[in-house]
Amino acid sequence: MRFVAFEKGCEPQQLSIQHMTPKEPEAHQVGIDVKAFGVNRADTLQRQGKYPPPPGESEVLGLEVAGVVDNVGSAVTGWKVGDRVFGLVAGGGYAEHVCVDSRHIMRIPDSVSFADAAGIAEIFITAYQSLFAIGDVKSGQSVLLHAGASGVSLAAIQLARTRQCRIAVTASSSEKLALCSSLGATELIDYRRHDFADALKEASFGADFILDYVAGDYLNRNLKVLNQDGKIVCLAMLSGRFADNLDMALLLGKRATIQGSTLRNRTDDYKARLFTAFSAEFLPLFDSGELKPVTDTVMPAEEVGVAHLRLENNQSKGKLICTW
Numbered sequence: 274m275r276f277v278a279f280e281k282g283c284e285p286q287q288l289s290i291q292h293m294t295p296k297e298p299e300a301h302q303v304g305i306d307v308k309a310f311g312v313n314r315a316d317t318l319q320r321q322g323k324y325p326p327p328p329g330e331s332e333v334l335g336l337e338v339a340g341v342v343d344n345v346g347s348a349v350t351g352w353k354v355g356d357r358v359f360g361l362v363a364g365g366g367y368a369e370h371v372c373v374d375s376r377h378i379m380r381i382p383d384s385v386s387f388a389d390a391a392g393i394a395e396i397f398i399t400a401y402q403s404l405f406a407i408g409d410v411k412s413g414q415s416v417l418l419h420a421g422a423s424g425v426s427l428a429a430i431q432l433a434r435t436r437q438c439r440i441a442v443t444a445s446s447s448e449k450l451a452l453c454s455s456l457g458a459t460e461l462i463d464y465r466r467h468d469f470a471d472a473l474k475e476a477s478f479g480a481d482f483i484l485d486y487v488a489g490d491y492l493n494r495n496l497k498v499l500n501q502d503g504k505i506v507c508l509a510m511l512s513g514r515f516a517d518n519l520d521m522a523l524l525l526g527k528r529a530t531i532q533g534s535t536l537r538n539r540t541d542d543y544k545a546r547l548f549t550a551f552s553a554e555f556l557p558l559f560d561s562g563e564l565k566p567v568t569d570t571v572m573p574a575e576e577v578g579v580a581h582l583r584l585e586n587n588q589s590k591g592k593l594i595c596t597w
């Protein structure tokens with residue numbers, strides 16, 4: 274099979290297509306003939322040598338795929354050869370074939386293409402986990418989603434809208450904010466032109482929940498915007514590893530919770546529970562059109578370096594997808 278090879282620390286244009294022998298699925302796994310894979314920041318960080326896969330996982334890049342089941346492990350129930358599926362792997366997604374825990378896949382809704390499906394799992398499961406499994410966001414609450422046009426936040430806007438939440442977003446351009454608005458965000462802040470905490474105060478917007486990927490000087494400003502007993506879930510540190518002086522008076526006064534989270538290194542059982550809960554409540558909403566995949570660009574696997582560059586330059590609005 275073909276796969277995308279890389280040397281740690283290489284440039285995006287040095288990613289290359291090579292060949293390897295595909296594996297047979299273990300008893301609890303299914304084999305997938307991969308038609309498309311999603312590109313994530315974790316992949317660009319892994320390429321740069323900054324984010325190794327969890328121990329024992331494939332060294333090949335790639336966290337999410339869509340394709341057709343072509344082999345079923347002896348202990349697997351519920352899936353058969355020929356099923357159209359998408360899901361998460363902890364590594365190895367940039368390949369024409371993967372073996373995946375049979376509990377970490379979902380059926381592709383009939384109206385969704387392989388390319389669009391390849392971009393659903395990482396962002397929607399992450400958004401679902403952050404908003405509901407960790408954040409316990411309730412109907413009608415107010416949420417602030419930073420990097421509004423990031424894949425995860427575009428998914429979070431749609432999920433929060435199903436709970437009639439009031440949704441504020443920050444982003445760097447009017448195009449990105451317009452996309453957030455089209456999906457249901459109502460408070461739109463261009464963070465390059467306005468301090469988001471001042472702008473939200475002016476709009477009388479207090480957040481019960483904040484999804485943050487930036488850290489740094491966002492932390493204290495998040496606390497200013499947060500409602501009493503609110504939660505901030507931190508998923509990344511796009512402005513650097515160390516946050517500025519935490520204002521403990523704000524933290525205590527708001528009785529705030531700040532929680533970090535990951536998805537990739539969660540246990541298989543934990544991920545399986547997320548998949549079960551997400552597919553029961555939200556997969557049917559892709560059939561009805563209430564939830565939509567958010568694909569920025571689809572390109573051939575040979576051009577995966579272009580996708581890495583686009584992601585690293587913050588040019589994408591939603592998912593970058595590669596097809597075989």
Ligand SMILES: NC(=O)c1ccc[n+]([C@@H]2O[C@H](COP(=O)([O-])OP(=O)(O)OC[C@H]3O[C@@H](n4cnc5c(N)ncnc54)[C@H](OP(=O)(O)O)[C@@H]3O)[C@@H](O)[C@H]2O)c1
Pocket residue numbers: 313314315395396399420421422423424425426443444445446449486487507508509510511512534535536537584587588589591592
């Ligand atoms: N911990 C987890 O479980 C988990 C799971 C999935 C993803 N993640 C992380 O969560 C983040 C979002 O993922 P994604 O795939 O949705 O990302 P994405 O689609 O690549 O979007 C990221 C966006 O963040 C904004 N951004 C970048 N640097 C920034 C900075 N210094 N300050 C403010 N905004 C900045 C940019 O939008 P603007 O142009 O608007 O600035 C960029 O387009 C990534 O860092 C990813 O690695 C974490």
